[in-house]
Amino acid sequence: MKCSSDEKFSPGKLNRYGNIELSPSSGVLNYGQGLFEGLKAYRKEDGRLLLFRPEENARRMQMGAERMCMPSPSTYQFLHAVKQTVLANRRWVPPPGKGSLYVRPLLIGTGPVLGLAPAPDYTFLIYASPVGNYFKERLPLNLFVDDDYHRAFPGGTGGVKTISNYAPVLKAQTQAKKKGFSDVIFLDSVNKRFLEEASSCNIFIIKDNVISTPSTQGTILAGITRKSIIEIALKYDYQVEERPVPVEELLNADEVFCTGTAVVVAPVGSVTYHGKRVEYRSGVQTVSHRLYSALTSIQMGLVEDAMGWTVEI
Numbered sequence: 001m002k003c004s005s006d007e008k009f010s011p012g013k014l015n016r017y018g019n020i021e022l023s024p025s026s027g028v029l030n031y032g033q034g035l036f037e038g039l040k041a042y043r044k045e046d047g048r049l050l051l052f053r054p055e056e057n058a059r060r061m062q063m064g065a066e067r068m069c070m071p072s073p074s075t076y077q078f079l080h081a082v083k084q085t086v087l088a089n090r091r092w093v094p095p096p097g098k099g100s101l102y103v104r105p106l107l108i109g110t111g112p113v114l115g116l117a118p119a120p121d122y123t124f125l126i127y128a129s130p131v132g133n134y135f136k137e138r139l140p141l142n143l144f145v146d147d148d149y150h151r152a153f154p155g156g157t158g159g160v161k162t163i164s165n166y167a168p169v170l171k172a173q174t175q176a177k178k179k180g181f182s183d184v185i186f187l188d189s190v191n192k193r194f195l196e197e198a199s200s201c202n203i204f205i206i207k208d209n210v211i212s213t214p215s216t217q218g219t220i221l222a223g224i225t226r227k228s229i230i231e232i233a234l235k236y237d238y239q240v241e242e243r244p245v246p247v248e249e250l251l252n253a254d255e256v257f258c259t260g261t262a263v264v265v266a267p268v269g270s271v272t273y274h275g276k277r278v279e280y281r282s283g284v285q286t287v288s289h290r291l292y293s294a295l296t297s298i299q300m301g302l303v304e305d306a307m308g309w310t311v312e313i
C-alpha cells in the first residue's frame, strides 16, 4: 500500500516475496523513517488460524507513525492486510505445537528527501515467515547488564517501534553474544541504574511472588506480551508493580523473565552485572512458567479465550 504524506493509504495488493525498488534518497534510507511490527499466526488443532491482539499492533504502529511524522494505515487497513497476508501464506503456518507464522508489517518513507524533512511518500508492506522458538535450545537465558551502551533516552524514540532503535543495540548484543550471553539488559541513560529492557523484549522480576516490571515512560517499548502478562498475572491475583526497577533488585530476585512476541515468555537463568553472576529459579514449578502456559494456551487456541484476545481468520 502506498500514499503521499497528506493522503490516506489506498488498498494494496498481494505480491510474491521479492525485492522492492527504493530511491537512494528515500526517507527510510537517509533519515531512518521506518517503523515495523511483529505478530504471530498460530494454527489450531481444527486447522483454523489465530492472530493474537493484532489491533494492538495496529494502534502501536499508528502511535509510532505520529512520532515519526509519517501517515499510518487505519486499524481496518492494517488488520485486513495482515489477514490477507496470513491467508495467502496459510500453507506456511506450522502445525499446532510446531511454531507459528511470524508476520512483519513495515511502514517506510519511500519518497525522496535530500534536506532533512519527512519523506513525501510512504509504503506499507507486510511479509511473513514460519518461525520456531526464538532462543532455540538456549533457555533459560543468560543475560548481561550493559551500562556502557544505551538504546534510548528521554524525549527520543525508544517508546516506538522504529527501525533506528535497533541500530544502537547491535554492538552491545554482538559483544555480549561473543562472550556467551544470550542477550543484553539495557539500563536507563540518565541514572544508569534503572532496568529498561533487553534488545527485543521486555523484562520482569519476581521477588516473594510480587511481579515487577519497568514502567513505560517513553524509553522502552510497551510490549503487547508485557501488557498481556500483566493482565494474566492480575487475574491470577499476583501483585504486579509497574515502576522504575533499580538494577540492584536483580541481585536478589527469585525469578527473572523476558516477554515479547518472538520470545513469548522466556525464563532467565542468570544475569551478570559488573562481573557478578546471579542465578534464578527456572523450570515448570515457577511463576513465570505458569504465566507462559496461560498465555500460550490462549495464543494457540488450546483453551477458551476468556480475554477476547485472539482473532480467528
Ligand code: PMP
Pocket (backbone or CB within 6 Å): 038, 197, 198, 199, 200, 201, 202, 220, 221, 222, 223, 224, 225, 226, 259, 260, 261, 262
Ligand atoms: N522491546 C523491544 C525493543 C522489542 O523489539 C519488542 C518486540 N516487539 C518488545 C519489547 C516486546 O514487544 P511485544 O511483546 O509487543 O512483541
